[in-house]
Each structure stands twice: as C-alpha cells, then as structure tokens.
Amino acid sequence: MTMRTQPKRTIWLACLILTLALPLAALAVENSDCLGCHADADTVGKTFRIDPVTFDTTAHAEVGCQECHASVTDKHPDDGATPSKANCQDCHDAIGAEYAGSNHHGNATCNDCHNPHVARGATAVSGVDMNRQCEGCHGNLDMVLKHAEWLPQADLHIAMLPCVSCHTASQDNVITMYIIKRSLTGDRKLATFAELKEQAGGKSIQSLIDRNEDNYISLAELRMFNLDSENHTLRLQGMITPEKVTHDFRTLDNRWDCSFCHASGPAARQTSFVSLIQEDGSYLRIAAEKGAVMDALYGTPDFYMVGATRSKMLDYIGMVIIAGGMVMPIGHGTLRFLTRKNRQHKEEE
Amino acid sequence: METTNKVYLQPTPVRIWHWLNAFGIITLIVTGAQIRFPEYISLLTSYKSAILLHNTAGLMVAVSFSLWFFYYGLVARSIRKIYVPTKDDLQFGILRQAKFYLLTYFLGWKNPHHATPDDKFNPMQKSAYMAIMFVLMPLVALTGILLTNVSPLRELVILVGGLKLLVAAHFLLACSLCAFLFTHVYLATLGKTPMAYIKPMWTGWEEVEPGEHSHHTP
Numbered sequence: 001m002t003m004r005t006q007p008k009r010t011i012w013l014a015c016l017i018l019t020l021a022l023p024l025a026a027l028a029v030e031n032s033d034c035l036g037c038h039a040d041a042d043t044v045g046k047t048f049r050i051d052p053v054t055f056d057t058t059a060h061a062e063v064g065c066q067e068c069h070a071s072v073t074d075k076h077p078d079d080g081a082t083p084s085k086a087n088c089q090d091c092h093d094a095i096g097a098e099y100a101g102s103n104h105h106g107n108a109t110c111n112d113c114h115n116p117h118v119a120r121g122a123t124a125v126s127g128v129d130m131n132r133q134c135e136g137c138h139g140n141l142d143m144v145l146k147h148a149e150w151l152p153q154a155d156l157h158i159a160m161l162p163c164v165s166c167h168t169a170s171q172d173n174v175i176t177m178y179i180i181k182r183s184l185t186g187d188r189k190l191a192t193f194a195e196l197k198e199q200a201g202g203k204s205i206q207s208l209i210d211r212n213e214d215n216y217i218s219l220a221e222l223r224m225f226n227l228d229s230e231n232h233t234l235r236l237q238g239m240i241t242p243e244k245v246t247h248d249f250r251t252l253d254n255r256w257d258c259s260f261c262h263a264s265g266p267a268a269r270q271t272s273f274v275s276l277i278q279e280d281g282s283y284l285r286i287a288a289e290k291g292a293v294m295d296a297l298y299g300t301p302d303f304y305m306v307g308a309t310r311s312k313m314l315d316y317i318g319m320v321i322i323a324g325g326m327v328m329p330i331g332h333g334t335l336r337f338l339t340r341k342n343r344q345h346k347e348e349e
Numbered sequence: 350m351e352t353t354n355k356v357y358l359q360p361t362p363v364r365i366w367h368w369l370n371a372f373g374i375i376t377l378i379v380t381g382a383q384i385r386f387p388e389y390i391s392l393l394t395s396y397k398s399a400i401l402l403h404n405t406a407g408l409m410v411a412v413s414f415s416l417w418f419f420y421y422g423l424v425a426r427s428i429r430k431i432y433v434p435t436k437d438d439l440q441f442g443i444l445r446q447a448k449f450y451l452l453t454y455f456l457g458w459k460n461p462h463h464a465t466p467d468d469k470f471n472p473m474q475k476s477a478y479m480a481i482m483f484v485l486m487p488l489v490a491l492t493g494i495l496l497t498n499v500s501p502l503r504e505l506v507i508l509v510g511g512l513k514l515l516v517a518a519h520f521l522l523a524c525s526l527c528a529f530l531f532t533h534v535y536l537a538t539l540g541k542t543p544m545a546y547i548k549p550m551w552t553g554w555e556e557v558e559p560g561e562h563s564h565h566t567p
C-alpha cells in the first residue's frame with residue numbers, strides 16, 4: 001500500500017511546491033525591487049517612502065506591490081506616469097459591500113482610515129492606533145464634548161475604548177492591556193518598542209512581563225510586573241477592544257445603555273490579554289490568566305470597570321463589616337426586649 | 350401630671366445638616382450598592398441614573414460635610430468641646446458608658462451622661478463620631494471625588510496606588526459607614542421612649558423631667 005502511493009504523493013508534493021514557489025519567487029523579486037527605491041526617503045521623498053520592516057510583516061506583503069499597482073512599468077519612475085492604485089473592494093468584497101451600506105460610506109474611503117502598506121487585523125493593532133484612524137476627522141476634544149452630553153466621564157471612555165467598539169456591531173469585546181510609559185515630562189503614553197527594549201536590557205521584551213516566556217501570563221507574573229520597582233515608569237493600562245471589527249458604522253441602541261458593558265457582573269469579564277508592541281509596530285497578544293483583572297489589588301492596578309470587574313474577596317470583607325454593624329442592634333435589641341420589664345417599672349415612676 | 354422642661358439641644362443648621370446627610374447617605378448606600386452589584390440590585394431603572402444620582406448625592410454630602418466643618422470649627426468654634434474626648438472621657442468615661450449600654454441599661458438604670466448643648470455627646474459617642482466625621486467621611490468623599498474624575502486626576506489616582514486600590518478603599522469605607530448607620534439608628538432608639546432622642550433632632554427641643562438635665566441624642 002505505502003509503496004504504491006508514494007510516487008503519486010511525490011508528484012503532488014512537487015506540484016504543490018511549484019505552484020507555491022513560483023509566484024512567491026516572482027513576488028519576492030518585485031517587492032524588493034520597488035523597495036530598493038521606496039524604502040529610501042532620499043530617493044523617493046518622504047511621502048512616497050514605505051517602511052520595509054513594517055510592510056514585510058503585513059498581510060499585504062504577500063499580495064505584492066505589483067498586484068496593487070498593476071500599471072507600473074519597467075521605466076517607472078522615468079516614464080512620468082502615475083502607477084494605478086487598487087481598490088480595496090476588489091479583494092475585500094464582503095467588507096466593501098458592508099461599508100457601502102453604512103451611513104459613513106459618504107464620509108470616508110477605506111484609505112482615509114487605512115494605510116494600505118500597514119494593513120493589520122484588529123488584534124494586531126493597539127486600541128490607541130484604532131482611534132488614531134478616526135482622530136484626523138473627529139478631533140479628540142470635540143468627541144469628548146459631544147459624548148459628555150450623555151456619557152459620564154466621557155474623557156475616560158474615549159481614552160479607554162476604541163470608537164469602533166461602540167460605533168459598529170463589532171462583537172466579543174475583551175480586556176486588552178498595554179504597557180504605558182511615563183516620560184520625563186510626566187505624560188503617559190504607549191511604550192515604544194525601543195523604550196521597552198531598553199527596559200528589558202538585552203532580554204526579550206516579552207520577558208518583562210511573561211517572565212518564563214511560555215506565552216501565558218499568570219496572575220503571579222502580573223503581580224511581579226506591577227510590584228517590580230525596576231518598572232516604576234511602566235504601568236498596565238486596560239482597554240476594551242473588539243475581537244473582530246465590522247464596518248457597518250452604526251450606533252446600536254444598546255451602546256447607549258451603560259449595562260451593555262457595565263452591569264454584566266464579574267462573570268462576563270474573565271478574558272484578558274496583554275498586548276506587546278513588536279519591532280515592526282504591530283502588537284502581539286498574550287493571553288492572561290482567567291479573571292486576572294478581578295484580583296483585588298495587583299492583577300492590574302489601573303483598570304476597573306464599575307459593575308463588571310469587582311473583586312469577590314473585597315465583597316466578603318465588606319459583608320463582614322456590615323454584619324459587624326448589625327451585631328449591636330440585634331444582640332442588644334434581643335437583651336433589651338428580654339429585660340423590658342426592668343425599665344418599664346422605672347419609667348412609669 | 351408633671352410639668353416638663355424643654356432644652357434647646359440641636360440648633361437649626363445642625364438639624365438641617367443632619368437630615369440632609371441622612372437622606373444623602375442612604376441614597377448613596379442604595380445607589381452605590383446598585384453600582385457595585387448591578388446584577389443583583391436594580392432599584393433605579395437604569396444603571397446610568399444610579400450613577401448620576403450617586404454622584405449628585407455624593408457631591409451634596411461632600412459639600413454638606415464641608416459646611417458642617419465650617420460651622421462647628423469656625424462659626425460655633427465648639428468642635429473640640431463637642432467631638433474631642435477629654436482625658437477623663439478616655440480614662441473613665443468610655444468604660445462608664447460601655448457599662449451602661451452593656452449592663453446597667455438592662456437593669457433599668459439611668460444614663461450616666463447628661464447632655465447639654467455644649468456637651469451633648471457621651472464619651473462613647475464622641476469617640477465614634479470622631480472616627481466617622483474626621484476619618485471615614487472625609488476619606489469616602491475624597492475617594493469618591495477622585496473616582497468621579499479619573500481621567501483629569503489620573504496622576505493623583507496613581508499616587509494613591511491606582512484605581513483598584515481607590516475603589517477598594519471607597520467600597521470598604523462605604524461599608525463601614527453603613528455598619529455605623531445600623532448602630533447609630535439603633536442607639537437613637539434607646540431613650541425613655543424609642544422616639545425620645547429622635548424627636549429633638551427634628552424639632553430641636555428635648556423634653557426633660559424637672560430637676561434633671563437632658564439626656565443625650567445619638
């Protein structure tokens with residue numbers, strides 16, 4: 001049996017390798033061909049520069065420059081012709097159709113929000129990056145003021161929630177934590193790769209928080225990160241990010257209702273991740289222990305959602321305190337009732 | 350029929366303040382409970398109204414607390430006399446009062462403390478009110494104010510150890526206030542009649558038997 005199928009398998013394998021390798025080889029040449037000039041700002045100018053490190057790791061690297069700029073010729077750039085630019089909808093037809101049906105369709109094109117040379121999935125960008133896509137047209141201060149008309153602590157919400165969590169039907173919101181660094185001037189921003197590299201001092205930046213680098217962050221590791229005095233300029237900030245981003249851009253009624261996020265109780269907020277910036281600017285998500293953010297103190301000291309991430313331990317302590325307050329009324333009250341005759345006698349004097 | 354004397358024990362500002370606070374704090378406890386335990390408690394129809402009511406009541410209680418401080422500390426200048434226990438209170442008074450509540454009260458004896466407008470709290474009350482008014486109330490109000498302004502006061506929040514610690518402190522302080530409330534209301538019914546101490550807090554006047562000083566009002 002095995003003997004007879006083997007030649008067949010080899011042929012199939014050869015075909016497979018051929019079909020895979022042919023276009024790859026062709027592409028590889030062409031991407032680096034273009035990047036030979038386009039990676040260098042001195043040759044093509046700042047606006048036409050494409051960062052090769054970033055581009056090579058995006059999903060579009062495999063698509064290839066030529067595929068999207070089909071009309072580019074051998075004589076480019078000396079021919080003076082402007083290479084064509086592909087339509088996103090040609091390949092992303094489902095999203096294209098969805099977006100075409102949305103209210104926002106007339107307001108912005110795909111390229112207004114996306115840089116085609118930095119195409120990443122929703123979980124490979126930070127929540128802050130997601131909001132940067134809107135900021136150019138919807139200024140931050142303006143948005144805070146508009147939302148403050150009905151949203152308590154709108155500034156906090158706008159800072160900690162990607163707009164698309166509320167303005168699309170995006171599902172499965174999870175807690176994602178990012179490392180924030182305090183600069184010398186005192187403001188806190190997402191730590192850059194270089195900053196974390198320096199902090200890690202020769203080790204990988206993942207080891208800053210995932211100490212044993214097993215791609216799983218335990219509560220103990222979170223606690224160590226938060227308590228380590230070496231990390232005093234770093235803090236973990238949590239955001240609620242969608243697992244998958246839809247492009248219907250409507251405001252669902254339930255996003256008006258605080259309880260969509262807040263009133264679910266701790267059971268709903270068990271899943272969390274730490275998202276670490278990579279050299280190419282993308283983010284790598286690492287799963288954290290279930291329920292880590294509910295830890296009374298050190299899961300993450302700066303993330304708390306009313307009505308959703310309370311600690312059970314504190315609930316019990318609170319109950320004991322309140323029960324303590326009832327000891328006097330109940331205990332004393334009982335004795336008071338039993339001894340009421342003593343006082344009646346005196347009070348009627 | 351005996352004639353009863355009346356003593357003006359609680360000045361009007363104090364009474365207004367007391368009942369504003371009482372309603373405020375009960376509102377805070379109820380709405381606070383809904384904010385923390387929304388899946389169990391839904392007295393207010395929407396979560397948002399619970400938060401808005403809580404924040405408003407919190408601000409009101411914080412302002413009324415400041416007024417109290419201002420009135421007793423600067424206008425009446427009697428904060429020390431009324432609230433700070435004396436050496437005698439600490440050495441003997443507290444024990445004497447505890448003995449009354451826990452033992453001689455049941456035997457029908459009289460309260461060893463006689464309240465006057467300037468000395469209206471017994472030694473145990475003084476100590477309890479000190480803890481409430483100088484520790485619990487300011488802390489719960491301060492943590493609350495930080496929690497209503499997390500973004501603008503972020504650096505302060507981080508300074509006190511982060512949002513988690515702040516919420517934990519606010520919650521446990523609120524529980525302590527709630528525990529105090531039970532004891533407080535209960536002690537208020539320990540007069541000659543259950544309403545004997547509560548009425549003066551409403552009308553200002555306490556009725557006392559001839560030849561005797563007033564009792565305390567919890």
Ligand code: HEM
Pocket residue numbers: 304305306307310374377378380381382384385386403404406407408410411489490491492493494496497516517519520523524526527
């Ligand atoms: C004086 C008595 C007060 C009581 C009994 C009280 C009670 C509570 C309780 C039980 C919670 C829920 C906490 C949790 O989820 O862990 C809460 C939350 C809150 N309180 Fe108060 N509070 C009081 C005063 C204040 C004041 C004075 C303010 C503000 C001016 C305030 C602002 C807040 C805020 C913003 C929250 C939401 C915090 C959070 O849980 O994330 N509170 N309060």
